[in-house]
Amino acid sequence: MSLSLSNLFKKTGELTFSKRWFVFFGFLVLILVSMYGMNSIAMYSGMDTFIQKDSKMYQDLDLYTRSFSNESVVIMIEGADVKDPALLEASVRFSEMMVNVSGVSSVTSPAGIVESINERVTGRSEIPATAEEVDALIALAPGIFGSLIYDDTHSLILVTYGNLTETQKSDVLAASKEAVLFAGFPPGYNIIVTGQTALNEDMNIEMSSSMGILLLLAVVLMLVALVFVFKGVRWRLYPLAIVMMGIIFTFGFMGFAGINMTMVSIAAFPILIGLGIDYAIQFHNRIEEELRECTTRKEAVISTFKYMGPAVITALAVTCISFISLLTSSIPMIQDFGKLLIIGCVCCYAAALFFGVLSVYFLDKLSERLESKKQKTGKPYKVASFLLPEGYKKQQCVIDAKGNVAPAPGSVKQEDVPENFITSTLNKTVSFTLKHKKLIFTIAIITGILGVYADSTIPAETDYTKYIPQDMPALVDFNHMNTVMGGSDAINIMIVTEDIASPYVLKWMDEFGTYETQNQLYVLSADSLANVVKEYNGGTIPDTEEEIRAIYDQLPAGTMERYSRGNSMLLLNLNMGNAFSTLPMESVKSFVELIEEDISWHGLPPGTTATITGQSVPYTELLTSLLSGRVEQTVLGLLLVFFALLIIYRDFVKAFAPLITIALVIGWSGLIMYAFNIVYTPMTAVMGCMILGAGSEYSILLMERFYEEKGKGLIPIEAMRKTVKNTGIALVVSGITTTFGFLALTASAFGIISSFGLVTVINMLMTLLASFVIFPPLMLTFDNMKEKGLKGTLSEFKEHIEKMIYRNKKQSGATQ
Structure with missing residues (x-):
């Protein structure tokens, strides 16, 4: 270590010692400030914890989400007959309650579509009284119900919302659960509130609980380690208190800086306890060593700063610099993880150097006073006893009237300790x-x-549902829904065009969807406005824009919102069941590239562009990372x-x-x-x-x-x-x-x-x-x-070469 750095820490030690009470109480005030900042920490588990917001894939997905209100609370209904009029009436009551909830953009349900078709056929917007009438209405447009009624015993209600905050999403989820209770669904039906929103909500709760358990377990394990390993020093459990101070500072900084807690960041704190305890132990051990060598307390503090401060800060610098590379990750939660580790290490170092060293100073001074009270009156010197490792004898130091310190008569010298x-x-x-x-x-x-x-x-796992507890209720419900419905994986193609009623665009969508379904193994079906228009027009797409717009006027508002946005954007969904859940992400990435090639090969109509997106597509970028x-x-x-x-x-x-x-x-x-x-x-x-x-x-x-x-x-x-x-x-x-x-x-x-x-x-x-x-x-x-x-190395090499040249010349002369 350079002399200048040692001198800097020596001066820092001198200043710290001279202002010891100010520094000591200053750290106590920082604890209170940090505890206030901790209240601002929020749990977060959204897509942008995995994918950077400025990446094209994320921006495409964000546009898709904002345009088509893709995020939703899913109400899954299981029972004897999901077309039962009484069940549909309860679904209508549920929808009426939810459309008034702040942030909800629409509620799509089989009941709502039945009402809409009935109004078009009979002029009455109501649920028919008999199951036969319901079946007749559904038969008029079976394609519209395809994504909502899977069979006679399973159906879905989708409560969609726009670009909401995490708190607002939680409010919509809570309102959905409450509406299910008050809608009066008939007995014998199982109503499950699920979907990505419910999964994220439970994940946030689980993260909060998990973090508390991990911290507690880390502290207990540290106590065990310190009790059984860190022997030979006084107050051997005290380093843990110092590192917890550093953790509190980190929590506070995290709150003030607005860094969210993710499933990765909760692991940072047990790690910081492990790293921070290093600093606390090193400083604790060194000042005890200095005190055992019979230096004055002031000299012990300054010497600890001078010798251990630069050494540990070098290690700290290396640690933080290595964590800086985490900030280059394209995974946002890894970036936050790196920030927390850097901030936490610095906080733990500061707590160990300043508060930790001064604490040992004050504790040692207190122990001496307690020890001196035990001495007999009239004894010419005070004795400070320092506990040494097992098998060691106590070393005693004489402190004379002038404050000089030296080994007491008969004590064991430090270098003679076994x-x-x-x-x-x-x-x-x-x-x-x-x-x-x-x-x-x-x-x-x-x-x-x-x-x-x-x-x-070694392969990579990019299915985030494998990262979370597999017995989590929300995940069990989510997996159950995917199992029953055959999976909800899809590739969503956003098509931007000059006119959503263009027959050329709709025919291209229909032909492309049919081609992908017939030629791509994992594409089970394709749905878009083209399918809906065909159903309303006897199986063909009209040749004129006027005819198409006439059909649009007959469609339920919810159907138009699912497949279009304004007059310039259409949506084509390639449904893939649970393919993304079973395929390795390398295959998903290759499949997306194959779809892009197919779009290029089919040739889009003039003035039209297509963008591939979907909930699983951005995870191909995670794979690369x-x-x-x-x-x-x-x-x-x-x-x-x-x-x-x-x-x-x-x-x-x-x-x-x-x-x-x-x-x-x-x-x-x-x-x-x-x-x-x-x-x-x-x-x-x-x-x-x-x-x-x-x-x-x-x-x-x-x-x-x-x-x-x-x-x-x-x-x-x-x-x-x-x-x-x-x-x-x-x-x-x-x-x-x-x-x-x-x-x-x-x-x-x-x-x-x-x-x-x-x-x-x-x-x-x-x-x-x-x-x-x-x-x-x-x-x-x-x-x-x-x-x-x-x-020296060059000199030896030169000498070796000269000897070789000399031998060669000698041999050459002898030959001649």
């Missing part, structure tokens, strides 16, 4: 790796390359971290050594996912950046301490041994507690989070292992090359 189990194991591990470094390097590189290959064969975007993010993260370390250290070795260790772990991650049959999702796609951000800290902190010890005059190998002894236990503790934080993710009901948690836990353990198995021999090898220097 090793504990963890440090002993780490030292043995390092000794083994240094002895067999060539073999270890070979195995690491080969497995890393195999991991990269395995990674290229998962398969290629993740590789770009990881490579970008590696480059950003390398150049950042190069700028910080101005040393190629210091920039390159930590990166190699992490790059190997990223390669191994592919083997893990392949072995556990885990597919790529928006969460697992960021695994490379997560390993880089969360794991690089260990190598950097080891490297920082190595050069600190080496700077004290130790030879490299002894400097590394002392580094492992002094820093190893803190890294193991922070690594295990971080892993425990990630372990909470595996308990999530969201499959997208639990699979990510499993891979992350294994990767973090491998990162910790690599830090003590790969990094020490790698660091010593690079350091030896650096010490040897380029000049």
Whole structure:
């Protein structure tokens, strides 16, 4: 670390100590402010969490949604006879209640269409009294009912709405459920309120509940880890309180910045607990170490700032820089995930450095006062006892009248303290790796390359319904509706024309829909105004615009709204059942491209354009992000971290050594996912950046301490041994507690989070292992090359060449 940065932190420590009460209470005030900001956080699960709003696919879908009021609450009716007049009367009552609800644009139901046809035939807008009369009216225009009545026992009512906010959509959903209760549907019928709106509503509730459970579980696991691993220091559970302060700050910032909570962002907080505990433990461990060495409290605080501040902020910078690559993702919720991780890491670092170090200072001062009260009256000095790891003796320091501190008579010196189990194991591990470094390097590189290959064969999952809890009631209802109705997947083609009554346009739509149905395996049917007009005109499309407009005047308003907008836009739906749910997204993408080719081949009428869209089409863009975007993010993260370390250290070795260790772990991650049959999702796609951000800290902190010890005059190998002894236990503790934080993710009901948690836990353990198995021999090898220097290497090479030339000349002369 550069001298200037150390001096900067030293001055920061001096200023913090001089203003300690102001800083201490300032952080307490920030907690209150952050808790106020938390109230503004909203759960969100819309399409724009997956697809960027400025992408063409999203804008096409948005235009389609706004034009045709595609979003709707679906009322699914199951019973003995869905054409029963009493049931249709109840549907009319339901519709009358819902059309008056704010935001509802229309209510489409079989009952409403029956009333409309009856008015055209008899002049009375009412439901006939008998089932025979109802059947007769339906027989006049069966195509109109095709998407609403699936069979005698199943039908749908669609409550459509325009461009509403999430709160307004929730209000429409609540009103729909209430209207179902008051409409008086006959007994024996099962009325299910479902659809995308209901699914999103339940998903938001589940996300809120899941986040609370994950946070609680992460805290419990952290407590367990700290109790059993972080031994030998006082107040060993206190780092968890510090990191929770950082989490509160993050929540507050999130609220003030208007960052929504998504199914991915809820995973950020257990991760932040795992990452933040690192910072808290490192600062806590270092100030305790300084206090044990009999420095004054002021010196302990300043020394902690001076030595640990730059080291940890370097690790923080690397972590944040690696997360910056997440901001380049084309998946909005991954961008928000990256923002939260960066903000959270900074908040946790600030809480650990300032509030955490000062807290230990105040606690130590309080403990001394409590200890001094126990001393006998007249004793010439006060004693401050510092609890050391198991098997250690207490070290006591004498504080004289002038404030000087020194070991008390008979106390054990710090360097004479015996090793504990963890440090002993780490030292043995390092000794083994240094002895067999060539073999270890070979195995690491080969497995890393195999991991990269395995990674290229892992598929991606883009069906977002697979990401959420499969037993969620709204999802069960949604899947049940799709099963009964044969699926609702569709490709929607928006056709912009000069006149929606043009016979040429309608005939093109009819011919194209027929062609796709007959020639494309997954297209089950096609519906548009062309089908409706044909039904009203005896099976053919009229040849004149006047005849077509006369038919339009007879159609129910709801039918015109479903298939047209104004006088310039028509809609052609290619119904595909549940094809999108069963096909891999690669096939869906290829299918969409095939439809585009067919449109081009058929040749649109002059002045007409066609745009392919639909709820599933934008997810083909998500597929690209998962398969290629993740590789770009990881490579970008590696480059950003390398150049950042190069700028910080101005040393190629210091920039390159930590990166190699992490790059190997990223390669191994592919083997893990392949072995556990885990597919790529928006969460697992960021695994490379997560390993880089969360794991690089260990190598950097080891490297920082190595050069600190080496700077004290130790030879490299002894400097590394002392580094492992002094820093190893803190890294193991922070690594295990971080892993425990990630372990909470595996308990999530969201499959997208639990699979990510499993891979992350294994990767973090491998990162910790690599830090003590790969990094020490790698660091010593690079350091030896650096010490040897380029000049020395060139000199040896020059000497070697000169000897070869001399031998050649000598041999040549002997031959002559």
